[in-house]
Amino acid sequence: MTDEKAKRHQERMQQRKEIVDAKIARATEDRGVVIVLTGDGKGKSSSGFGTALRCLGHGYKVAIVQFIKGTWECGEKNFLTESVFRGENPKLEYFVMGTGFTWETQNAEQDKAAAEQVWAECEHIFNDPEIHLVLMDELTYMLNYKYLDKDKVVSAIENRPISQNVIITGRGAKKYLEDLADTFSEVKAIKHAFDSGVKAQKGIEW
Secondary structure (H helix, E strand, C coil), X not given: CCHHHHHHHHHHHHHHHHHHHHHHHHCCCCCCCEXXXXXXXXXXXXXXXXXXXXXXXXXXXXXXXXXXXXXXXXXXXXXXXXXXXXXXXXXXXXXXXCCCCHHHHCCHHHHHHHHHHHHHHXXXXXXXXXXXXXXXXXXXXXXXXXXXXXXXHHHHHHCCCCCCEEEEECCCCCHHHHHHCCEEEECCCCCCHHHHCCCCCCCCCC
């Protein structure tokens, strides 16, 4: 790199640093946030579980509520719940809906009852200030199919402890979830191996 190129690079990085530093200086509000991860691309649940592991790694208490995939073997559930059962992870509460994919059960009343049951079991987490993060995996399906009362769910999130963070994952997040969210990300599907006939792999898809 020539001296002139090095100088221009340094100037650009200094400008970038000033922009980042200014944003950091403006971010003075200290509270929990709502993050919605939606879209038709792969990686929404993976991102949510990754953040849950990050919180656990910092010693925070975490609650995970897993909808839709309840009857599937799931690597993250295997790892996390086994550590709980062994008494190694008292910082985690884990709730799983007792049915599988709605297109597998093909029974709306059964799915609705299962969703309402797991919600009743986990609703208390939104009143626990010790829980730093709540992951509601695949919640959008429960709301879009009207298996859960939208107003009840939104109210619970809005009235949670001020320092509690919430992550919601799932396709088709509606406008009211975007309005509720502090961070709203849409994962776009460009290519997926499954669409080309590649089998889903343990450890990659589940």
